[in-house]
Amino acid sequence: MIAENNIILDNIQINQKIKRIAYQIYESNSSEKEVVIAGIVGNGFTFSKKIALVLEEISTIKVRLCEVVINKKKPLLPITTSISVDEYKNKPLILVDDVLNSGTTLIYGIKHFLEVPLKRFKTAVLVNRNHKKYPVKADFKGISLSTSIKEHVQVEFNEKDAIAYLV
Structure with missing residues (x-):
């Protein structure tokens, strides 16, 4: 059971953040026909x-979803994507994760996409913590904390609900 005072974002607030981030992505890509939303395996892809x-x-805008498989314990292992390079080459791409902690996962995800020519590259996270080990930032964020x-931020998504809390 999660203590009430540990909740950072409840389901309603998370849905509001999702809507706001979607509008921000639309605003920065309004002239595009297609964008690629690349979610990091697990909660990043769900988000x-x-x-x-x-x-x-x-x-x-046509949205092409892409799952980015990164071994979070060993980020130097090869990174794979659920779609081929040709499907995101020369297109705007947004790399998405649930929480930006130290920046390790996001920076290795960014490194993977730097090897492919993209039209535009942005990042999005639900919760941006301020303990970065790498100089990486979220272009679109639900909340900065x-x-x-x-302390650790935990996000849980299920079919109907979502919650972010501090542990």
Whole structure:
């Protein structure tokens, strides 16, 4: 059971953040016919699917979803994507994760996409913590949060609900 005072974002707030991020993505890509939303395996991909659904509701932009498989424990291992390079080459791409902690996962994801010519590259996260090890930033973020190093942000998505809390 999650203590009430540990909740950072409840389901309603998360849905509001998803909608706001989708609008921001639309605003920065309004002249595009297609964008690629690339979610990092796990919660990042779940979050990217939710953003893609809203983006398709509010715009005429075709959204291509891509799952980015990164071994978070060993990020130097090869990174794979669920779509081929030709499907995202020379297109705007948004790399999505649920929480930006130290920046390790996001920076290795960025490194992977730097090897391919893209039209535009942005990042999006639900929760941006301020303990970065790498100089990486989220272009679109739901909430920025200053926490202690010992605290961890946990996001849980299920079919109907989502919650973000501090542990």
